[in-house]
Amino acid sequence: xxxxxxxxxxxxxxxxxxxxxxxxxxxxxxxxxxxxxxxxxxxxxxxxxxxxxxxxxxxxxxxxxxxxxxxxxxxxxxxxxxxxxxxxxxxxxxxxxxxxxxxxxxxxxxxxxxxxxxxxxxxxxxxxxxxxxxxxxxxxxxxxxxxxxxxxxxxxxxxxxxxxxxxxxxxxxxxxxxxxxxxxxxxxxxxxxxxxxxxxxxxxxxxxxxxxxxxxxxxxxxxxxxxxxxxxxxxxxxxxxxxxxxxxxxxxxxxxxxxxxxxxxxxxxxxxxxxxxxxxxxxxxxxxxxxxxxxxxxxxxxxxxxxxxxxxxxxxxxxxxxxxxxxxxxxxxxxxxxxxxxxxxxxxxxxxxxxxxxxxxxxxxxxxxxxxxxxxxxxxxxxxxxxxxxxxxxxxxxxxxxxxxxxxxxxxxxxxxxxxxxxxxxxxxxxxxxxxxxxxxxxxxxxxxxxxxxxxx
Amino acid sequence: xxxxxxxxxxxxxxxxxxxxxxxxxxxxxxxxxxxxxxxxxxxxxxxxxxxxxxxxxxxxxxxxxxxxxxxxxxxxxxxxxxxxxxxxxxxxxxxxxxxxxxxxxxxxxxxxxxxxxxxxxxxxxxxxxxxxxxxxxxxxxxxxxx
Numbered sequence: 001x002x003x004x005x006x007x008x009x010x011x012x013x014x015x016x017x018x019x020x021x022x023x024x025x026x027x028x029x030x031x032x033x034x035x036x037x038x039x040x041x042x043x044x045x046x047x048x049x050x051x052x053x054x055x056x057x058x059x060x061x062x063x064x065x066x067x068x069x070x071x072x073x074x075x076x077x078x079x080x081x082x083x084x085x086x087x088x089x090x091x092x093x094x095x096x097x098x099x100x101x102x103x104x105x106x107x108x109x110x111x112x113x114x115x116x117x118x119x120x121x122x123x124x125x126x127x128x129x130x131x132x133x134x135x136x137x138x139x140x141x142x143x144x145x146x147x148x149x150x151x152x153x154x155x156x157x158x159x160x161x162x163x164x165x166x167x168x169x170x171x172x173x174x175x176x177x178x179x180x181x182x183x184x185x186x187x188x189x190x191x192x193x194x195x196x197x198x199x200x201x202x203x204x205x206x207x208x209x210x211x212x213x214x215x216x217x218x219x220x221x222x223x224x225x226x227x228x229x230x231x232x233x234x235x236x237x238x239x240x241x242x243x244x245x246x247x248x249x250x251x252x253x254x255x256x257x258x259x260x261x262x263x264x265x266x267x268x269x270x271x272x273x274x275x276x277x278x279x280x281x282x283x284x285x286x287x288x289x290x291x292x293x294x295x296x297x298x299x300x301x302x303x304x305x306x307x308x309x310x311x312x313x314x315x316x317x318x319x320x321x322x323x324x325x326x327x328x329x330x331x332x333x334x335x336x337x338x339x340x341x342x343x344x345x346x347x348x349x350x351x352x353x354x355x356x357x358x359x360x361x362x363x364x365x366x367x368x369x370x371x372x373x374x375x376x377x378x379x380x381x382x383x384x385x386x387x388x389x390x391x392x393x394x395x396x397x398x399x400x401x402x403x404x405x406x407x408x409x410x411x412x413x414x415x416x417x418x419x420x421x422x423x424x425x426x427x428x429x430x431x432x433x434x435x436x437x438x439x440x441x442x443x444x445x446x447x448x449x450x451x452x453x454x455x456x457x
Numbered sequence: 458x459x460x461x462x463x464x465x466x467x468x469x470x471x472x473x474x475x476x477x478x479x480x481x482x483x484x485x486x487x488x489x490x491x492x493x494x495x496x497x498x499x500x501x502x503x504x505x506x507x508x509x510x511x512x513x514x515x516x517x518x519x520x521x522x523x524x525x526x527x528x529x530x531x532x533x534x535x536x537x538x539x540x541x542x543x544x545x546x547x548x549x550x551x552x553x554x555x556x557x558x559x560x561x562x563x564x565x566x567x568x569x570x571x572x573x574x575x576x577x578x579x580x581x582x583x584x585x586x587x588x589x590x591x592x593x594x595x596x597x598x599x600x601x602x603x
Contacts, residue, residue, distance in 0.1 A: 321498045336497040336532045343584060372588040378497045390495035438531055 002274050006289040006415050007298030008408055009061065009280070011306060015041060018048055020303040020401055026056040027409045030177060032300050035064045038155060039115065040108035046159040047166070050173045059177030062152040066182040067219050068109060069120050070194075071129045072312050073187035080189050082129035086312045115155070116147050116182075132190065132197040138204070145204040148182040153212060178215040178245055181205030185251070185311045186220035191230055194220075199237040206243050213244030217282065219311065222252045225265040235272045245297070246273055249282035254308040256285075256331055256445045263287065263452040270296045283309040286330035286411055287449050293420040301408075304401050322397040324377045325404040327358055327411065328430040329443050332404070335378030341437035360410065362403040377403070424450035466569055468545045471502070474518040474567045478543045479503055481565065481573035487514050489597045496593070501533055506597050513590055514539040514579070516565070523552045530562045536589035539579040541565050549576060 007029035012021055014037065025031055031052060038045045049060050074081045087109040090101040105113075105124055113120040119134035135141050153175050161170040181202045186194040202216045216238065224230050238246055248269060253262065266281075266288075273279045274295025281288035284299030285307035292298070301307045304322050323332035338357070342348075347356050349371050354364065367373050379396040382389075415423060431446035468474060479490055487505030494504040494515075503516040515537035519526035526542040533540050542557065543565040554577055557564055563579030 334497060334532075336499065336535060339586070340532050340535055340584065372586070375588065380495055380497060389500075392498070438528075 002295045004274070004278075004292050004295055004297050006292035006296070006412050007280075008289070008412050009298055009300040010405075011063075011283075011300045011302045012037065013302050013306070015044060015048070017303045020405060021052065022048075022055070024402075024405045024409075025052055025058050028058065029298060030059045030061065032061040032063055035062050035112055035151065035155075036068070036106075036108035038062060038159075039111040040106075042155075042159040043163065043166070046156045046173070049156060050160075050169060053173055061176050061178060061180070061215075062155070063217075064116075064148045064152060064180050064182060065109075065112065066116070066120070066148060067185045067217075067311060069113060069123055069130045070184035071131065071187055071190075072185060073189060073221065074312070080187055082131070084124070084127065084129050115151055116144070119144065130184070132184075132193040135197055135200065138200070141200050141204045142208070144182055145201055145208055149179045149205055149209055149214070152176055152179045153209070175212055178213040179205070179209060180247075181214060181216050181243070183217040183219050186218075186224060188221050188223055191220070191224070195230065195234055195237065199241065202237070202241045202243060206241055215245035215247060215278075215280075216241065216243040217247045217249060219249045219282075220251065222250045222262070225250050225253065225262045225269075231265065231269065235269065238273055239276055243277055245278035245280060247280045247282045247300075249309070249311075251311040252308065253283075255287040255449075258445075258448075260448045260451060263448055264455065267291060267294055267452055267455075270294050283307060286415075289412055289415045290420070290423050290449065290453055292415060293423070293453070303405060304397070321378075321392045322400040324400055325407050327407045328426075329434060329439070329446065330411065331443075331445075332400075333439065335375065337438060339374065341434070341439060344437040345433070358403070358407065360403055360406040362399060362406060366399060420453050424453040427453075466545045466547050468520060468567065471518045471520055474520075474543055474545070475503065477567050477571050477573050478516055478518065478565060479505075482514060482516065486510055487512075489601055491597050491600055494593065494596070496533065496536055496589075499529065499532060501537075504537065504593060504597070506594050512539060513537045513594060514541065516541045516543050518543050519548070520545060521548050521551075523548070523557075527557060527560065527562060531560060531584075534561070534582055534584040535586050536593050538581050538585055538590070539563065541575075541579050543567055543573070546574075 009030040009032050010021055010025060010028050011032045021031060033045060052058065068087050071080050071082045087106055088103050089106050091104050093100045093102050110124060113124045119130050123130040156173055157170050160166045183198055183201065184194055206214045218234060270279050270291050271294050278297040279295060280297055281299040283301060283306060285301065288296055288299035324335050324338055325332045326338060345356055347353050350367050350369055353367055353371065353374065366376050377396055377399050379393045380390040381393045383391055427446040427450040431443045434443045435441065475492065482490065482503065482505050486507040486509050490503060490505040492503055493500040501515045502518040506513050515533035517526045517530050519542060523542060523544060530540045530542055541563040544567065546566040546568050549564060549566040552564060554564065557577055561580035561582040563575065564577035566574045566576050568574060
């Protein structure tokens with residue numbers, strides 16, 4: 001059981017998040033950027049990564065996002081989808097009538113596929129997802145791996161060198177901390193085929209580059225966690241391949257909603273793999289950090305939480321409210337709900353708030369000596385005169401995000417210096433304390449975490 | 458008259474409960490009213506203020522799911538002196554009143570006739586925060602004078 005120091009990698013979803021990353025990255029352990037973001041704004045992304053590197057010295061990763069070009073099992077319809085609609089958007093028709101749109105591939109993914117070449121580009125040309133059968137020969141696998149890996153290793157340098165004004169910076173930015181092998185989502189109906197393809201891609205990638213560590217992403221349906229045979233097969237493949245690192249991404253796996261069996265299975269994966277390679281959770285939270293006691297190297301998440309992610313994002317929802325993170329619960333809740341819990345928790349004023357809820361610099365500044373100012377985390381407004389629904393103000397969302405990021409640093413450092421038994425005990429105590437409030441049994445996941453962290457495997 | 462499968466009454470959407478409940482609240486002196494008053498990310502179905510009694514009331518309309526209504530009502534206690542759940546008469550029968558009573562939440566039955574009957578009085582409680590309450594009253598007054 002190789003206990004490790006927990007790392008938190010911040011994932012940048014869009015350039016609107018750069019302020020948070022610029023201000024906090026020094027205290028985190030790295031940054032991950034999706035290759036689609038790099039393709040849609042190469043100059044801005046490359047400059048930002050250079051700036052961040054110079055300011056923080058933290059490593060970066062480029063997620064090649066190859067899974068986006070593969071098939072997806074739609075749990076709503078129960079069917080495998082290959083239409084790639086999730087990487088399309090409604091776009092204006094050039095020269096068309098006002099409001100006339102056409103549904104086309106997003107520019108970022110189109111450019112990414114073109115950079116990777118076939119079978120990615122040919123799949124988009126055909127309007128159909130990449131299939132495992134597109135990798136019929138080892139040569140195709142090798143070529144795909146070479147282009148995806150080279151993209152990650154060279155793209156930023158090329159962005160700088162292509163522009164005469166920035167060419168002199170081309171060698172200033174070191175390469176990524178690791179290069180990801182191409183990876184695809186293991187959808188349930190063809191799991192064996194996708195597992196096999198991912199293994200071939202991993203094997204080819206690890207053979208191709210020795211100068212930079214090769215990492216592999218296991219991207220699969222949550223069911224795989226509960227399937228001992230398939231889990232054993234994937235773990236066996238990884239141990240045979242021996243990449244420097246593996247990033248686990250069980251689609252829809254949410255630490256707070258997961259069953260004890262799923263949480264235990266995640267621990268099992270970590271314990272099996274960590275003696276041979278670094279293990280990360282691609283979208284994880286506190287529980288993943290606590291698994292560092294069993295070998296998990298770290299977890300990635302966004303600046304506004306993003307501690308779990310479905311392979312295909314739900315499109316068309318309104319912007320969610322950024323809720324307030326309660327460190328004791330390692331979860332976010334609405335400001336109204338937390339406020340309603342204060343009386344049961346004995347929080348009667350700022351001093352109680354700082355000792356029982358949070359004393360991070362953001363909370364100290366906002367709450368100060370006015371207890372009511374806590375409401376600023378949930379402030380709402382009508383964003384336009386035409387708005388029918390009140391929404392959280394950008395300032396309130398910003399407060400919640402910074403508060404979360406600072407708390408995450410505190411949590412990571414706390415996990416590092418605490419014994420696993422103490423972490424488990426704290427979870428149980430918090431579940432008990434908060435069970436008396438309106439949150440009630442809503443914090444029971446903490447007991448499950450404690451059980452899984454305390455169990456003798 | 459068609460009857461809703463859920464409630465067994467003519468009420469098949471929550472908004473149908475609004476008019477009788479608003480009339481009822483007005484008769485009780487809560488004349489300054491706002492429908493769907495924002496409270497953080499929630500919207501209170503009916504929030505009203507009685508100048509005479511200097512009291513506020515928040516009313517959650519629900520066709521069937523009283524437990525969900527109770528959860529929301531408890532949050533609304535932060536900004537209202539009195540909090541009620543209003544449901545069709547047929548749904549009221551299924552409510553565990555002791556649970557509402559324990560939390561000081563009242564219950565209004567909306568009758569087929571369009572009338573209302575208070576089957577459980579809401580109690581004033583200690584959860585109300587003047588900061589929120591006064592903000593909501595100011596908002597109501599602002600809306601009324603606009």
